[in-house]
Amino acid sequence: MAESGEVLYKDDSACFVCGRNNPLGLQVVFQTDPAGNTSYARVTLASEYQGWQGVVHGGILATLLDEACVYACRNLADQCVTAEMQVRYRKPVPVGVEVELFGQLLEHKRKIWSACAQVKVDGTLYAEAQAKVFVLDKH
Numbered sequence: 688m689a690e691s692g693e694v695l696y697k698d699d700s701a702c703f704v705c706g707r708n709n710p711l712g713l714q715v716v717f718q719t720d721p722a723g724n725t726s727y728a729r730v731t732l733a734s735e736y737q738g739w740q741g742v743v744h745g746g747i748l749a750t751l752l753d754e755a756c757v758y759a760c761r762n763l764a765d766q767c768v769t770a771e772m773q774v775r776y777r778k779p780v781p782v783g784v785e786v787e788l789f790g791q792l793l794e795h796k797r798k799i800w801s802a803c804a805q806v807k808v809d810g811t812l813y814a815e816a817q818a819k820v821f822v823l824d825k826h
Contacts, residue, residue, distance in 0.1 A: 696766055696768075696823065702754075703750065704750060704751065704753075704754040705717060705754060705758075713730060713732075713736075713751075715728045715730045715751070715754065715788070716728060717754070717755070717758040717788075719758055719759070719761065719762050720762070721762045721763075723791070724759055724760075724762045724763065724791060724792035724795075725759055725762075725789065725790060725791045725792070726755050726756075726758035726759040726761075726762075726788070726789070726790035726791075726804075727787070727788065727789055727790075728755065728758075728787075728788045729785055729786065729787050729788070730751070730785070730786055730788070731783065731784065731785050731786065732747065732780070732782055732783070732786060733782060733783065734782045734783070736782065737782050739779075741781055741782055742779040742780065742781060742782065743779075743780040743781070743782055743786075745774075745776055748774070748776070748780060748806055748813075748814050749772070749774050749816070751786070751788055751804075751806060752772070752774060752788070752790075752804040752805075752806060752814060752815070752816035752818075753769050753772055753804075753816070753818065754788075754790075755788045755789060755790030755804035755805075755816075756769065756772070756790050756802035756803065756804045756816065756818040756820060757769060757790075757802075757820060758790055759790035759791050759792045759802050759804070760792050760795070760800055760802055760820045760822070762792065763792065763795055763825060764800075764822045764823070764824065764825050765823075765824040765825065766822075766823040766824040767800070767820045767821060767822045767823055767824075768820070768821050768823065769818050769819075769820055769821075770799060770818075770819045770820060770821040771818065771819040772816050772817070772818040772819075773816060773817050773818075774814060774815070774816045775814065775815050775816070776813075776814045777812055777813055777814060777815070778811070778812075778813045778814075779813075780806065780808060780813045780814065781808075784808055784809075785808070786806055786807070786808055786813075787806070787807045787808070788804065788805070788806060789804060789805045789807065790802060790803070790804040791803055791804070795822075798821060798822045799819050799820070799821055799822070800819070800820045800822055801817070801818070801819060801820075802817075802818045802820050803815065803816065803817050803818070804816045804818070
């Protein structure tokens, strides 16, 4: 803990979504664009991440949307965490297909920022999220 009472978060590369040191994780590589405050990644999800047969579990999709929102915010913040997120599932995402993740920072005032994210397959929207992101440390 820091002297102010805030928890210090350290990156040990074990994040379930993007951590290189997590052999059970998804190991998704996000690209960010500071000019547009956006994030982007591609991932193919195997059947180990399914809910119903042949369909990616909704919790996995929510996790990916969460990460896309946070990565979009990380263009301007060193550390942030999701405070609240609303997910809308439009279509079941099949396992074994490449999924594109898009995130965008919408508003960055004070310590709670607004971001959105999308999951697309072949350019078609399958899921989307709106998030409030709590900023712990800015650049």
